[in-house]
Amino acid sequence: MDLFEQDDQFKGELGDIEPDANPEADDLSLEFADSGVSEQTEDGRAWYVVHCYSGYENKVRHNLEQRIETMGMKDKIFDVVVPTEEEIEVKEGKRRTVERRVFPGYILVNMILSEESWYVVRNTPGVTGFVGMGNNPTPLRPEEVAQIIKRMEAEAPRIKVTFKPGERVRIVDGPFNDFRGTVSEIDMERAKVRVMVNFFGRETPVELDFLQVEKA
Missing domain, CATH: 3.30.70.940 (NusG, N-terminal domain)
Known part of the structure; x- marks a missing residue:
């Protein structure tokens, strides 16, 4: 096994x-x-x-x-x-x-x-x-x-990854600190997460490290 x-x-x-x-x-x-x-x-x-x-x-x-x-x-x-x-x-x-x-x-x-x-x-x-x-x-x-x-x-x-695609998260580090968005993709191999953030009225994809986000 x-x-x-x-x-x-x-x-x-x-x-x-x-x-x-x-x-x-x-x-x-x-x-x-x-x-x-x-x-x-x-x-x-x-x-x-x-x-x-x-x-x-x-x-x-x-x-x-x-x-x-x-x-x-x-x-x-x-x-x-x-x-x-x-x-x-x-x-x-x-x-x-x-x-x-x-x-x-x-x-x-x-x-x-x-x-x-x-x-x-x-x-x-x-x-x-x-x-x-x-x-x-x-x-x-x-x-x-x-x-x-x-x-x-x-x-x-x-x-530790506590979120999954479709869930709301809060960005806790970097230029988008304190922004909230929705997880669209998780890359376990690279330890990256893509979050859709509302930026100036548009949904913008932002790639972040796992440690830069937490569940909202």
């Missing part, structure tokens, strides 16, 4: 693969031999997506890290990550940088999958399941992991 075309697509794809439903099942003979062997390293490590309560990702990470420590699982579970990236938002004409979770409701766990390690992760408070088919977690592909890391390590913060 390609997780990175859009965050919404990522969540939609995960929605098609149910988290495992029964953490207390007596039969834990999971089919680990078929759990994406090609995505594992030579020692069996792989990254897995774990579903948790949205808004509690950092708490779940803390809970899991404690369990790894107290249950002696450092040789099976190596890293727990909440993917985040910096984002610039404009509110009331002021810019601020905030940390945004890339995939709300999900954490990433680097581990060697076994019945024991599965049980430790799955029964962590706040965890609702692995992403996979039934009790068979599906590891991320190496290119997916690389893309997540790239987003997390990006030097330039993303710009």
Whole structure:
């Protein structure tokens, strides 16, 4: 699955693969031999997506890290990550940088999958399941992991876009400061927005940076 075309697509794809439903099942003979062997390293490590309560990702990470420590699982579970990236938002004409979770409701766990390690992760408070088919977690592909890391390590913060075509916005910077207009086009690649502004009685298109406008 390609997780990175859009965050919404990522969540939609995960929605098609149910988290495992029964953490207390007596039969834990999971089919680990078929759990994406090609995505594992030579020692069996792989990254897995774990579903948790949205808004509690950092708490779940803390809970899991404690369990790894107290249950002696450092040789099976190596890293727990909440993917985040910096984002610039404009509110009331002021810019601020905030940390945004890339995939709300999900954490990433680097581990060697076994019945024991599965049980430790799955029964962590706040965890609702692995992403996979039934009790068979599906590891991320190496290119997916690389893309997540790239987003997390990006030097330039993303710009939060709170408007869409057809909506009214206010210009907060530049020669048209405090003018209001209607968004006609958004260019995500160039981080530009075209706004139709009434200028001397005529609708005039003005191209602006995302940070120069906010919702009216």
